[in-house]
Amino acid sequence: MVKINFRDTAVHYGAEPGGGAPTKIKITFVDSHGQSRTVEDEVGSTVMETARRNDIPEIAAECGGACACATCHVYIDGAWSEKTGKASQMEEDMLDFAFDVQPNSRLCCQITVRPELDGLIVKTPSQQG
Ligand code: FES
Numbered sequence: 001m002v003k004i005n006f007r008d009t010a011v012h013y014g015a016e017p018g019g020g021a022p023t024k025i026k027i028t029f030v031d032s033h034g035q036s037r038t039v040e041d042e043v044g045s046t047v048m049e050t051a052r053r054n055d056i057p058e059i060a061a062e063c064g065g066a067c068a069c070a071t072c073h074v075y076i077d078g079a080w081s082e083k084t085g086k087a088s089q090m091e092e093d094m095l096d097f098a099f100d101v102q103p104n105s106r107l108c109c110q111i112t113v114r115p116e117l118d119g120l121i122v123k124t125p126s127q128q129g
Helices: 047-053 080-084 089-095
Strands: 024-030 036-042 073-076 105-107 120-123
Touching: 024 047, 036 047, 073 080, 080 120, 089 105
Parallel strands: 024 120
Antiparallel strands: 024 036, 073 105, 073 120
16 A cells, blocks of 8 residues: 655755745734734645644644634735635535625635745634534
């Protein structure tokens, strides 16, 4: 049996010697009390994985990124919505179970960390689920 480590098969936008796209980007998480935390993480993971690795509060991510719990609900700040893209139908369906859904709501397990998201700002709701 062949085991595939999906993390190793993720598309990497890593910088080549002499230039290229960054391999790490910064994401700022703003909690429901207004406290801001800026963290750095690898391109190729998800915003949810970045949050969990950095102990960001208010993101439970109970299903581990399977788009099956809606406890990784975030609000995409302002102009970043265009770069993060739209939710898939499956994500939209799961957002129906999230608390206080807004037009800029996303499940952050469905957002892949890419170089063009360097500086991304997301806000977390006061409760999940
Ligand atoms: S972690 Fe469960 S839906 Fe995102």
